[in-house]
Amino acid sequence: xxxxxxxxxxxxxxxxxxxxxxxxxxxxxxxxxxxxxxxxxxxxxxxxxxxxxxxxxxxxxxxxxxxxxxxxxxxxxxxxxxxxxxxxxxxxxxxxxxxxxxxxxxxxxxxxxxxxxxxxxxxxxxxxxxxxxxxxxxxxxxxxxxxxxxxxxxxxxxxxxxxxxxxxxxxxxxxxxxxxxxxxxxxxxxxxxxxxxxxxxxxxxxxxxxxxxxxxxxxxxxxxxxxxxxxxxxxxxxxxxxxxxxxxxxxxxxxxxxxxxxxxxxxxxxxxxxxxxxxxxxxxxxxxxxxxxxxxxxxxxxxxxxxxxxxxxxxxxxxxxxxxxxxxxxxxxxxxxxxxxxxxxxxxxxxxxxxxxxxxxxxxxxxxxxxxxxxxxxxxxxxxxxxxxxxxxxxxxxxxxxxxxxxxxxxxxxxxxxxxxxxxxxxxxxxxxxxxxxxxxxxxxxxxxxxxxxxxxxxxxxxxxxxxxxxxxxxxxxxxxxxxxxxxxxxxxxxxxxxxxxxxxxxxxxxxxxxxxxxx
Numbered sequence: 353x354x355x356x357x358x359x360x361x362x363x364x365x366x367x368x369x370x371x372x373x374x375x376x377x378x379x380x381x382x383x384x385x386x387x388x389x390x391x392x393x394x395x396x397x398x399x400x401x402x403x404x405x406x407x408x409x410x411x412x413x414x415x416x417x418x419x420x421x422x423x424x425x426x427x428x429x430x431x432x433x434x435x436x437x438x439x440x441x442x443x444x445x446x447x448x449x450x451x452x453x454x455x456x457x458x459x460x461x462x463x464x465x466x467x468x469x470x471x472x473x474x475x476x477x478x479x480x481x482x483x484x485x486x487x488x489x490x491x492x493x494x495x496x497x498x499x500x501x502x503x504x505x506x507x508x509x510x511x512x513x514x515x516x517x518x519x520x521x522x523x524x525x526x527x528x529x530x531x532x533x534x535x536x537x538x539x540x541x542x543x544x545x546x547x548x549x550x551x552x553x554x555x556x557x558x559x560x561x562x563x564x565x566x567x568x569x570x571x572x573x574x575x576x577x578x579x580x581x582x583x584x585x586x587x588x589x590x591x592x593x594x595x596x597x598x599x600x601x602x603x604x605x606x607x608x609x610x611x612x613x614x615x616x617x618x619x620x621x622x623x624x625x626x627x628x629x630x631x632x633x634x635x636x637x638x639x640x641x642x643x644x645x646x647x648x649x650x651x652x653x654x655x656x657x658x659x660x661x662x663x664x665x666x667x668x669x670x671x672x673x674x675x676x677x678x679x680x681x682x683x684x685x686x687x688x689x690x691x692x693x694x695x696x697x698x699x700x701x702x703x704x705x706x707x708x709x710x711x712x713x714x715x716x717x718x719x720x721x722x723x724x725x726x727x728x729x730x731x732x733x734x735x736x737x738x739x740x741x742x743x744x745x746x747x748x749x750x751x752x753x754x755x756x757x758x759x760x761x762x763x764x765x766x767x768x769x770x771x772x773x774x775x776x777x778x779x780x781x782x783x784x785x786x787x788x789x790x791x792x793x794x795x796x797x798x799x800x801x802x803x804x805x806x807x808x809x810x811x812x813x814x815x816x817x818x819x820x821x822x823x824x825x826x827x828x829x830x831x832x833x834x835x836x837x838x839x840x841x842x843x844x845x846x847x848x849x850x851x852x853x854x855x856x857x858x859x860x861x862x863x864x865x866x867x868x869x870x871x872x
Contacts, residue, residue, distance in 0.1 A: 362512045362537040364400075364433035366580050367393050374582050377555065381603065382422045382587045389582070392426065399430035402497040407504035408460055410435035410516055415457055416488075417441050417450070417472045418465035419589045420565050423488040427463055428571070432537070435510070436460075437517035439532070440566040447474035453522055454479060456726065457532060460500050463488050514538040520725055521568045523664045532725030533664045535568070542718040543667040544577045546691040550658065550672055551634065553607060555582035558631075560599060560608040562588040568664045569638055573609050593617045597624060604631045611639035612646065613845070615657065616787065619649055620811060634675070636660055638668070639850070641756055641774075643781040643788070644682035651678060661685035661756065665740055667719040670694065671754050683778050684753045692717035695739065696748050699760055702736060710747045710757060714739040745772060762853060764793025764801040766831050771803060773853075776834065779827035780805060780820065785813035790843050791834060792857045794864050804860035805834035808842060815839075838863055 367389070370379075375390025387395075408414065414436050418424045424440075431438040439457045441450060443465075454462070454475060464472045465488040476482040484498035518537045522530040551574065553559065559578040563570040578585050586603050588596065591614055599605060610618075615637065618624060635650065638660045650657050656675035662668030671694075673686030688694045695714040696705045705711045720740045723731040734741055745757040758772035773791040780789040788808035793801040805824075809815050817837040824833045838860075844852040 361514055361541055362432060362516070363518055363540055363576070364396070364429060364512060366576075367396060367429050367432075370579060370582055374555065377582055378584045379579060380422050380425060380585050380587060382420075383589075385422060387422055389579075392422075392429070395426045396429035396433060399426060399497070400433035403430060403434045403436065403461075404509070406497045407500040407502075408434065408436055408497075410510060410512070412460040412500075413437045413439050413457055413517075413520060415439040415441055415454060415459035415462045415483075416464075417443055417462065417468045418488050418565075419443065419467065420561065420570070420587045421465065421488070421589070422587070423465070424565055425587075427488070432518060433512065435512040435516050437520050437534070439520040439522075441522065442564070442566040443468045443471065444564075445471070445475075447471050447478065450475035451478035453530070454483075457520060457522075458726075459483055461486065461498070512537070514541070515722070517722065519568065519571065521566070521664050531727060531730055533568075534722040534725050535664075535667050536722050539667040539719045539721060540572055540576065542691045543572050543669050544580060546689040546719075547573070547577050547669055548580075549690065550674065551577055551607065551636070553578055553581040553583050557581065557583040557606045558586060558604055559583055560586045560588065560596070560603070560605045562591050562596060562614075563609065563611075568668050569609065569662075572667055573636060573638060573660070573662075573669070574607060578607075591617075593621045594623055597621060600632055601630050606631050607634040607636075608632065609636040609638060612637060612642040615642065615650060616646055619646070619653065624653070634658065638662065641683060641685055641778075645781065645784055646787075647678050647682065651675075659685050661754070663742055663744075665721045665734065665742075666692070666715050666717075667721065669719070670713075670715050670742075673753070677753075681751075681753050683781075684755050686754060687752055688754075691719060694754075696746060699745070708748060708750045710745065712760065713742045713744050713746045713754070715742060716740065745774075764803070766793070766796070766799045766801050766803065771801075771832050773803070776803060776805070776824070776828060776832050779832075780807065780824060782827060783815075783820070783823045785810050785815040786820070787811070787813075788843055790851055790853070790856055792853055792860050794857065794860045796835075796864075799831075802835040802864075803832070804836045804838065804856075804863060806838050806840050806843060806856055806860075808840060836860075836863060 371389040371393035376388050378386050379389045379392045380387050462485045514537050517534050519535045520532045522532050559574050561575045575585050632655050636658050647657050656678050658675045659673040661671040671686045673684050693716045696709045696711040699712045716739050747755045747757050758774040776791040777789045787810040790806045791803045796802040820837045844855045
């Protein structure tokens with residue numbers, strides 16, 4: 353056992369091993385401030401020791417309210433070495449939402465970046481017994497770590513185990529309160545081990561990390577793997593298309609990850625052709641299925657996209673469609689990673705469906721989460737024995753390739769037939785003049801429910817509702833064709849690019865009521 357009390361396969365040990373081999377190689381480039389693996393290890397080791405001396409250790413949680421930064425990475429690895437679970441909270445939350453998250457997470461310590469002191473202080477002021485806080489600055493973490501509130505002098509000295517919590521990630525929901533997903537060292541280890549076979553990162557790679565570090569993908573979808581491989585991670589605090597294009601060129605970035613909206617904004621930017629070609633060889637897509645037309649544009653530009661599917665509860669990677677197969681399977685999300693088993697089950701009976709089938713996706717494997725923090729009932733509802741019930745409806749074709757059809761709650765029934773909005777949306781996106789689309793069900797006196805499509809025109813496209821409906825009728829069974837088309841500049845989405853269907857449903861109902869009045 354080394355002085356950090358790291359277990360053999362824990363995430364803190366990754367950094368120790370890498371620093372021992374390549375201490376001078378740049379681990380992070382944070383807006384021009386660089387830190388090598390040796391210095392990153394030394395800072396994380398020092399902070400871990402300070403945390404233990406102040407009484408923090410296994411079983412504790414440390415919440416962070418900060419943007420992407422070297423300091424945040426130091427805190428992450430220090431927590432990993434000390435056996436503390438890090439809880440990265442979104443700085444986009446209101447003070448009320450943030451206070452509720454702090455109450456639920458019950459951290460022993462909160463680390464705050466000075467830029468977010470305003471919202472953090474407002475949130476902490478709402479708490480009856482706020483935890484101790486420490487400040488993350490632009491040049492380093494304060495040397496003095498405040499002692500824990502209960503006065504414990506020193507944390508118990510024991511090795512960090514694979515099954516110790518490493519991260520607690522809060523997932524957003526449109527209706528229910530967010531849940532804290534507990535991910536262990538083992539969950540993250542297996543996730544990255546499987547991703548290594550797809551990403552094939554080496555110490556020579558330069559990886560751009562622009563996803564906010566309060567999401568699991570900001571840690572487990574390239575950055576952690578990059579540090580395991582000895583690569584350099586270029587941190588960026590926010591997504592600005594022109595700035596990202598400049599980084600791709602100036603930093604000679606070879607790999608990145610983003611959501612479909614980001615890839616569209618990048619390729620639509622006038623500077624894309626001049627700035628983006630560079631050395632970029634791999635671009636991962638998550639958060640949603642990328643429209644086939646957009647994927648084709650990137651492939652034509654020389655950077656085919658690798659599509660992934662996952663969820664926070666799976667740490668997150670479950671399915672992957674390599675870039676080499678993107679043209680053969682447009683709109684698909686791929687096959688299972690080798691570290692997980694998957695099932696397609698009948699949503700009503702829970703019975704497994706073999707061969708080509710459509711049903712709910714269940715996942716089993718070492719990356720499946722340890723449970724929801726302080727919510728055993730929600731954890732039990734999410735599991736069927738060892739299987740994680742994703743709530744996502746998928747279609748598995750005869751080649752074993754998966755497509756996301758919809759989420760169970762988003763299916764609507766028209767004339768006794770189930771209609772999956774995702775299927776209709778996928779068909780609409782085959783039209784070259786449609787940049788984005790969403791379909792929701794609205795009440796109908798005759799059919800029970802009918803679909804309304806919200807369509808975002810491609811830049812410069814002249815497209816009318818009749819053309820959209822003609823296209824839909826050519827691609828879909830009659831009962832799936834929307835009854836109405838509304839054009840919008842953009843679709844409402846959450847911070848992780850999840851479609852806000854509840855907002856669209858309300859707008860669709862108003863549109864249909866207005867149409868009925870016009871024809872009465």
